[in-house]
Amino acid sequence: xxIVVAVCSVIYxxxxxxxxxxxxxxxxxxxxxxxxIHNDKSNKPLNYMGKGNKLTITNHExxxxxxxxxxxxxxxxxxxxxxxxxxxxxxxENSPELIREGTESQLQAWLAEHPxxxxxxxxxxxxxxxxxxxxxxxxxxxxxxxxxxVEVKRTASSSSVYQIKKYLDSAQEMPGFEAVRGMIAAVDIxxxxxxxxxxxxxxxxxxxxxxRA
Amino acid sequence: xxIVVAVCSVIYxxxxxxxxxxxxxxxxxxxxxxxxIHNDKSNKPLNYMGKGNKLTITNHExxxxxxxxxxxxxxxxxxxxxxxxxxxxxxxENSPELIREGTESQLQAWLAEHPxxxxxxxxxxxxxxxxxxxxxxxxxxxxxxxxxxVEVKRTASSSSVYQIKKYLDSAQEMPGFEAVRGMIAAVDIxxxxxxxxxxxxxxxxxxxxxxRA
DNA sequence: ACTTCGGTTATGGCA
DNA sequence: TGCCATAGCCGAAGT
Numbered sequence: 001x002x003i004v005v006a007v008c009s010v011i012y013x014x015x016x017x018x019x020x021x022x023x024x025x026x027x028x029x030x031x032x033x034x035x036x037i038h039n040d041k042s043n044k045p046l047n048y049m050g051k052g053n054k055l056t057i058t059n060h061e062x063x064x065x066x067x068x069x070x071x072x073x074x075x076x077x078x079x080x081x082x083x084x085x086x087x088x089x090x091x092x093e094n095s096p097e098l099i100r101e102g103t104e105s106q107l108q109a110w111l112a113e114h115p116x117x118x119x120x121x122x123x124x125x126x127x128x129x130x131x132x133x134x135x136x137x138x139x140x141x142x143x144x145x146x147x148x149x150v151e152v153k154r155t156a157s158s159s160s161v162y163q164i165k166k167y168l169d170s171a172q173e174m175p176g177f178e179a180v181r182g183m184i185a186a187v188d189i190x191x192x193x194x195x196x197x198x199x200x201x202x203x204x205x206x207x208x209x210x211x212r213a
Numbered sequence: 214x215x216i217v218v219a220v221c222s223v224i225y226x227x228x229x230x231x232x233x234x235x236x237x238x239x240x241x242x243x244x245x246x247x248x249x250i251h252n253d254k255s256n257k258p259l260n261y262m263g264k265g266n267k268l269t270i271t272n273h274e275x276x277x278x279x280x281x282x283x284x285x286x287x288x289x290x291x292x293x294x295x296x297x298x299x300x301x302x303x304x305x306e307n308s309p310e311l312i313r314e315g316t317e318s319q320l321q322a323w324l325a326e327h328p329x330x331x332x333x334x335x336x337x338x339x340x341x342x343x344x345x346x347x348x349x350x351x352x353x354x355x356x357x358x359x360x361x362x363v364e365v366k367r368t369a370s371s372s373s374v375y376q377i378k379k380y381l382d383s384a385q386e387m388p389g390f391e392a393v394r395g396m397i398a399a400v401d402i403x404x405x406x407x408x409x410x411x412x413x414x415x416x417x418x419x420x421x422x423x424x425r426a
Numbered sequence: 427a428c429t430t431c432g433g434t435t436a437t438g439g440c441a
Numbered sequence: 442t443g444c445c446a447t448a449g450c451c452g453a454a455g456t
C-alpha cells in the first residue's frame with residue numbers, strides 16, 4: 001500500500017464526470033491497483049478507481065501527471081507538490097478476511113430451520129426457489145399445504161414489496177401455485193412498507209432482533 | 214488526518230456484527246472523527262465508523278485498545294504492534310469540493326428544457342410531480358394533451374420499471390390521469406430492462422450520451 | 427461479459 | 442427525525 005500526501009487536482013471521466021480543484025489530500029494506491037483520493041472528512045474518497053487500471057506517469061516542469069486508465073474510465077491526478085510518499089507491505093495473501101454475522105443470508109438460513117417463526121404450521125420447502133424471473137429467498141408451505149413465497153430482508157423498504165410482487169406474478173403462472181401466498185420477513189419493516197404490502201395482499205412478519213440467540 | 218499502520222484486530226457491533234483477526238493494516242482517522250481500517254485490497258475499508266464517535270484509549274501490557282463508540286455502534290481496535298504513525302494537516306476548511314457533471318438531476322433539468330427529446334410534440338409541465346406515493350421525475354404532455362410520467366435515469370435497470378409502475382398505478386387514480394402514459398428516459402437502458410418495460414406498457418427513450426453538448 | 431442484489435451501503439433532500 | 446432515492450454507488454455471486 002502506497003500512501004502519498006500531496007497537493008493535487010483531479011479529473012475523472014467515466015461513469016460520470018468530476019473535477020477537483022488543487023488542495024492537499026491523501027492518495028492511497030493499493031496492491032491490487034485500486035486507488036482512492038481522500039480529503040480530511042468522512043470515509044468516502046473524493047475520487048477513486050477500482051483494480052484493473054493502468055498507471056501512466058508523465059513528468060512536467062511544475063507538476064507530475066498520474067493517469068489511471070481502464071477500458072471505460074479515466075482518472076487523471078495532477079501532483080503539484082508531494083508532501084509525503086510512503087510504502088507499506090501488508091501481505092495481502094495472508095490477511096484474514098472480515099467475518100460478518102447477522103447477514104441476510106444467515107437470517108435466510110435460520111428461517112429455513114425455523115419456519116414456524118413465519119407462521120404456525122409452516123414447513124420449509126426450499127431456499128432460493130426458482131421462478132421465471134429469478135430466485136425468491138424462501139419457499140414454504142402453510143398449514144394447508146399452500147405455497148408461500150418469502151422475501152427475506154434485514155430491513156424492508158418499499159422496494160421489497162415490488163421485489164416479492166415480481167416473484168408472485170411469475171409464480172402464479174406455474175402449476176400448483178395459482179393460490180400462492182406472498183410474504184416479507186424482516187427484522188425491521190418501515191410503517192409505510194407494511195401499509196403498502198397490505199394493499200398488495202402481501203403479508204409482513206417481523207423477526208425478533210435477537211433471532212440468532 | 215492520522216494514518217496508523219499496525220498489526221491489529223477489530224470487533225464491530227452495531228448495524229451488524231463483524232470480527233477481524235490480527236494482521237497488518239492501515240488505520241485512517243480523519244479530522245471529523247471518521248475512522249476506516251484498510252487491508253491492501255480494493256477501496257472499501259474492512260471496518261469503519263462515521264463521525265460522531267468518542268475514542269477511548271486503554272493501554273495494556275501487550276497491546277493497546279482503541280474503542281470508538283457512538284450511541285448505536287461500537288468499534289474496538291486492538292493494536293498489537295504499531296508499524297507507523299503519522300499525522301497530516303490537510304486544512305479541510307479550505308479544501309475545494311468535488312464538482313460532479315452529468316448527474317441524474319442535471320439530466321432531468323435538461324429534459325425539462327428539451328421535452329422534444331422524449332417525443333415529438335411533447336411539452337414540459339413540471340418536475341418532481343407529486344403522486345400519491347411520492348414524486349415522479351417529470352410530468353409532460355404529449356401531442357394530444359395526454360399526460361406522460363417520466364422516470365429519468367442515467368442507466369435504467371429493471372428496478373426502474375417497478376419504480377415508474379408504482380407512480381403510474383397511483384396517478385391513474387387521479388382525475389385527468391386515467392390514460393396517463395409511462396416512460397423511462399435514460400442514457401443507458403439494458404436490453405432486459407426495455408423488454409420488461411414493453412411488457413408493462415412502459416415506453417423507453419434513449420438519451421444520446423452527449424446530451425449536455 | 428453482463429445482470430442482479432446485498433451492504434454496518436453513504437449521502438442528500440424533503441416531509 | 443424518518444423516509445426516500447441517488448451514487449462514478451462497491452463487490453460478490455450467478456448466468
